[in-house]
Amino acid sequence: MNKYLAELIGTFWLVLGGCGSAVLAAGIPDLGIAFAGVALAFGLTVVTMAYAIGHISGCHLNPAVTIGLWAGGRHEAKEVVPYIIAQVIGGIIAGGVLYVIATGKAGADIGGFATNGYGDYSPMGYGMTAALVTEIVLTAVFLFVIMGATDGRAPAGFAPLAIGLCLTLIHLISIPVTNTSVNPARSTGVAVFVGDAAISQLWLFWVAPIIGGIIGAIIYKAVAGKE
Numbered sequence: 147m148n149k150y151l152a153e154l155i156g157t158f159w160l161v162l163g164g165c166g167s168a169v170l171a172a173g174i175p176d177l178g179i180a181f182a183g184v185a186l187a188f189g190l191t192v193v194t195m196a197y198a199i200g201h202i203s204g205c206h207l208n209p210a211v212t213i214g215l216w217a218g219g220r221h222e223a224k225e226v227v228p229y230i231i232a233q234v235i236g237g238i239i240a241g242g243v244l245y246v247i248a249t250g251k252a253g254a255d256i257g258g259f260a261t262n263g264y265g266d267y268s269p270m271g272y273g274m275t276a277a278l279v280t281e282i283v284l285t286a287v288f289l290f291v292i293m294g295a296t297d298g299r300a301p302a303g304f305a306p307l308a309i310g311l312c313l314t315l316i317h318l319i320s321i322p323v324t325n326t327s328v329n330p331a332r333s334t335g336v337a338v339f340v341g342d343a344a345i346s347q348l349w350l351f352w353v354a355p356i357i358g359g360i361i362g363a364i365i366y367k368a369v370a371g372k373e
Contacts, residue, residue, distance in 0.1 A: 148202055148203075149202060149203040149204075149225070149229070150203075150228050150229065150231075150232040151232070152199040152202040152203040152205075153199075153203050153205075153206060153207065153229055153232040153233050153236065154232040154233070154235055154236035154239075155195075155199070155236060156195040156198070156199050156203070156205055156206075156207045156236065157207045157208070157232070157233040157234075157236030157237050157240070157331050157332075157335075158236040158237070158239050158240040159191050159194070159195055159240070160188070160191040160192065160195065160207045160208075160237075160240075160329075160332060161236070161237045161240035161241060161244070161331070161332050161335040161336065162240040162243060162244060163187055163188070163190065163191035164184065164187050164188035164191050164260075164332065165240070165241070165244060165259075165260035165332065165335070165336050166187075166240075166244050166247075167179060167183060167184050167187035167188075168184045168187075168260040168325075169244060169248050169256065169257075169259060169260050170244075170247065170248065171183065171184075172184050173257075181317075181318070181321045181322070182318065184317065184321065185314045185315075185316075185317030185318045185321065185326075186314055188313050188314065188317050188326070189310040189311055189312075189313045189314030189317070190310065191207075192205070192207065192306070192309055192310040192313050193306045193307060193309075193310030193311075195207060196305065196306030196309060196310065197306050200305075200306065203229075204221070205306075206221075206229060206233065207233060207236075207329070207331070208233065208328070208329040208330070208331060208332070208355075209229075209230040209233055209234070209329070209330045209331055209352075209355075209356065210285050210288075210289070210328065210329060210330060210355035210356050210358065210359035211288070211289065211292060211329075211359060212225075212226055212229045212230055212233070213226060213230075213356050213359050213360060214285075214289040214292070214293075214356075214358075214359030214360055214362055214363040215289075215292070215293075215363065217359070217360040217363045217364060218289070218293050218363030218364070218366060218367055219367070220293070220296070220363075230331075233331040234330075234331045234334055234335070236331065236335075237331040237332055237334055237335025237336075238334065238335050238338060239335075240335055241335035241336045241338060241339050242339070244259075244336070245259070245339045256339075256340075258325070258340070258344075259336050259339060259340045259344075260325065260336050261325065261333070261336050261337050261340050261344040262324050262325045262326070262327040262333045262337075262344075262347070262348075262350075262351045263277075263324065263325065263343065263344065263347050264276070264277035264324060264347060264350065266343075267343050267344070267347060268322075268323060268324060268325075269321065269322050269323070269324075269325055270322040270323065272322070272323045272324070274350065276323055277323060277324045277350055277354070278350060278354050280319075280320050280323045280324055280354075281320075281324060281327055281328060281350065281351065281354035281355055281358060282354045282355075282357050282358040282361070283358065284316045284319065284320055284326075284328055284358065285328040285354065285355040285356075285357075285358030285359050285362065286358040286359070286361040286362035286365065287312070287316070287362060288309075288312055288313065288316060288328055288358075288359075288362065289358070289359045289360075289361075289362030289363045289366065290362040290363075290365060290366045291308060291309060291312040292305075292309055292312075293362070293363055293366035293367075293370070294308075294366060294370065295308040295309055297370060313328075316328055324351070327351040327354075327355060328355050328358070329355060330351055330352040330355055330356070333348060333351035333352070334348060334351075334352075
């Protein structure tokens with residue numbers, strides 16, 4: 147149970163910190179943190195939680211990471227579903243907290259509420275194919291980095307930094323395309339408070355990251371050989 151609570155809390159922090167920076171701080175005229183700030187915020191949530199709970203649960207914070215690590219032989223099958231449930235619950239709780247904050251201002255308009263999307267709901271109008279390719283490829287790279295950084299042969303103690311910086315770079319690349327998911331729990335946590343198109347497009351932000359996570363883990367196993 148400690149592992150699942152750690153995953154819930156960690157995913158809560160990822161969604162609150164990452165999506166919160168996008169909803170509350172990115173659009174402030176002259177003072178906003180813009181895309182680069184949001185990208186850094188997501189990376190920082192992973193770095194901070196990796197050091198806080200990595201020794202408890204492994205700090206997955208992401209169903210695609212959990213499934214990818216299982217595919218890569220790093221996670222027990224019996225713990226996949228409980229991890230995913232904890233992550234989704236943490237994401238939704240964070241989305242609820244963020245919704246309360248974002249609507250607490252007179253005349254508040256939450257806009258897209260940091261949801262992910264394609265077509266008319268892509269920040270720069272990218273279509274479904276571009277969104278699929280982006281989410282699959284970048285999640286695959288993310289899992290490749292996670293597998294490598296946490297390999298027993300890698301330099302000890304630096305995995306959280308490598309993984310957090312990788313997530314920052316992923317956001318710098320893909321925020322204009324899909325608003326960056328690579329994490330079904332992150333996408334679900336805010337989509338449920340927007341509804342409509344955010345929910346109707348949510349399938350892509352489950353399917354693509356999971357496919358990408360499995361691909362990335364398998365490629366790492368093929369490249370790295372025996373630990």
